[in-house]
Amino acid sequence: MAKRVVSVSLGSSRRDSVAEVEVLGEKVVLERRGTDGDFQGAICLIRELDGKVDAIGLGGIDLYLVAGGRRYVIRDAQKLKEAAKKTPVVDGSGLKHTLERRAVHELSTLFDWKRTKVLLPSAVDRFGLAEALDEVGARVLYGDFIFALGLPIPLYRLSLLKKLAYLLLPVLTKLPFGLLYPTGEKQEERVVDWRSRYYRFADLVAGDWHYLKRHMPEDMRGKSVLTNTTTEEDVAFLRARGARYLITTTPRLSGRSFGTNVMEALLVALAGRELGEADYLRYIDLLGLKPQVLDLEKPQEERA
Structure with a gap:
């Protein structure tokens, strides 16, 4: 059975898309679902997907803003992440x-x-x-x-x-x-x-x-x-x-480039856990990701 990754975005639903890819011998369905700026709608969608998909990406919002070695949590994004209790939620910042x-x-x-x-x-x-x-x-x-x-x-x-x-x-x-x-x-x-x-x-x-x-x-x-x-x-x-x-x-993929939150969620889905910087570098090499x-x-x- 294919793994499933969904990006829940605060962006426009006009940009929604689905693609199935094969990565390292595994099939993965990548999906992007925009909520047209509806913050509460995004929370509800994450709760609905929780435990039913392998990883969730946050689109149109960052979990953190970074300056030098310091990382600052965005309060609204933290609320979205906490809406999921079982499925890992990532924003693409690691990748x-x-x-x-x-x-x-x-x-x-x-x-x-x-x-x-x-x-x-x-x-x-x-x-x-x-x-x-x-x-x-x-x-x-x-x-x-x-x-x-x-x-x-x-x-x-x-x-x-x-x-x-x-x-x-x-x-x-x-x-x-x-x-x-x-x-x-x-x-x-x-x-x-x-x-x-x-x-x-x-x-x-x-x-x-x-x-x-x-x-x-x-x-x-x-x-x-x-x-x-x-x-x-x-x-x-x-x-x-x-x-x-x-x-x-x-x-x-399928005529568009997916966001880093989708690609990071894909790697988390493949690994079955959240990843650190060394893990991302290893996957970048394994997949031959280049500009x-x-x-x-x-x-x-x-x-x-």
């Missing part, structure tokens, strides 16, 4: 921290990092990625103040971001999650405003797809995007804006 770090080094053949300017709208959501970009010498604009708080304060030093995060994250993680990140129908809204001009700085924009898309300008000519959860519709969106490459850190590079300038039939 993100390892997979995205490694992806930066894997992509050194595509980018000359020391000459590459990167816009990372939310570093505290992807601190492993932020640290890896800093290690390879990329010039990074950390946009946490701009995109999360609406303050025109670009940061260019990771050390400064850490210090500010230590002060702010204990407070921000107690707020309703909808104030920090778009959920439900808000994920479909685009707000091209003063924040969009910061995209001009970048050769590469990286991070959560909804965050990137929300303020993305019409002109993305020559720019590349490093993210994870994208659909065929998202690919068309980027092609229409002239983007150069779409790089996803998770494999494309998927889509050349958006090639005709569609060439990419098929």
